[in-house]
Amino acid sequence: METRRRTSLYCLSLLVAMAAATSVWAQHTPPTLSEKEMRQIGDALPAKATVAPAAPRKVLLFWRCEGFFHGDGIAAGNKAVEMMGEKTGAFTVVTSDDMSMFDPDKLNAFDAVIFNNTTNLAFENPVHRQALLDFARNGKGIVGTHSSVDNFYKWPEGAAMMGALFAGHPWGEAPVKLDDPEHPLLKAFGGKGFWVQDEMYQMRDPYSREKLRVLLSFDMSKLPADAPTREDKDNAIAWVQQVGKGRVFYCSLGHNRNIFWDPAILQFYLDGIQYALGDLPADATPSAALNPQPQPALPPAKSK
Template sequence: MKKLNQVIIAAAGLAMVFAVVTSAYAQRKPPELSDEEIQKIKDAAPEAATAKPAKPRKILVFWRCEGFFHGAGIASGNKAFEVMGEKTGAYTTVSSDDMSMFDPDKLNEFDAVIFNNTTALAFADPEQRKALLEFVNGGKGIVGTHSSVDNFYKWPEGAAMMGALFAGHPWGEAPVKLDDPKHPLLKVFDGKAFWVRDEMYKMRDPYSREKLRVLLSFDMSKLPENAPSREDRDNAIAWIQEVGKGRMFYCSLGHNKHIFWDPALLQFYLDGIQYALGDLKADATPSAKLNPQPEPVLPPAK
């Protein structure tokens, strides 16, 4: 009996520790940005939206992490999305890490959801899963930054909505290829491919060019033959897809705060957001189904 009591007490103690850790974890907040960092975001933000909004737009910027916490990317992304909306009039934002925002009565107030560096989200509540799928399939928008593909491992419909799942980050720099240089969402790059420093992701299923319009990807010809890669060497960075009547835009750039100080990348994000909102029209035919295939633009050798 004494041994049983010890086991019970030990189990209770572990449960209390787990509860405390979970509670503290859930309470993490993004770091405060300095005035200088905020000014860099403001200076980089576009002066005007590419498309005129069809109506006033409201976006939920959601940054909850139940796994790794991308503090700098969350703080900088949250501020960048807020500033771009205010500066251009393309939308307004509400920032939150509260899962109750996906209750149907709250979610339906928004025109799009930006999953900003979220991790390990399970969406365990069936009603919230249903609400989110109905939200996007009914004609609204989903935007994902960086680690937003590091979620939904036990929710296939959620993973399909994002277009891929995270499979590692073996690179710190990437030669970025314009897969579809004449696509409206790539206009900001003016036909010029580039290199970028960030935590770069490798993707796994459900990623497929049969389902996604890939906009940016690694130029693997600029990397050694033995460089880390998917087996098919198709390492995508950004894509769009239609989800029912709705639209989804994803870009893996956004681990480091300097990504949100880059004028071209902020314009790219703004255009992707406007696509997801339905205000910027763009073809989302999956890349594998294009005929003829677009001629990609490759970055210069380094």
């Protein structure tokens, strides 16, 4: 009788665990944007591609979350990228959260992968790991928004490809400086730093200016002296890097929906995507190797 009872309890606990797992994945459905939000995105999008694509471009817009689910950023980010491709003609989009998209025969049909607010991706299948590394190293593009650095904790090559790992978000507003105002990917901001409200990330290794061309970062002089920060006070927001023959563009802006109806930020994302696709030339020399160092464009003092 006791054995039967234990068996029943085990079966019940197994069913509960399976149901819990199913419910977690069932929650991973992006919220629906309102008609007003859709209009705001459409109105803010660039009217045309920054440069004409050299060939028809196809991107995989990937939003799978195996950790925290950034529903707002996924919903608005996915829609912004989809509408951007349609409006500008710079690329076409396939949107998915299915890991089988990284099967080599499927992945190689794309010119770039955009990781939109993905979290805790492990890429446990070694075939998928190698396929993604080969994809980048052989000349394709990788784009990351916001929490795409919150992945690959047990896969050093994947973290190095993205450029950094997430180390917290101690700020909700940031004074943003243009580290290299003359860089072609920063034209969207007109040579001026700015303030932004979003969930602002702090990075940890493998982040390094020895490897990355940092485009945007915090102007720490505009924050209180006791503001949380890295020991070196180097808090990057966006960067590019070359990985083999391929190109990587990352920007941490994209937690809040309103980021994706900011005209300058959408232009910045378009330029970054076109860079990753190989259509918009831009220098990816690591920041530490630049001589002379560029003079950054600082944001204004915060208005009271």
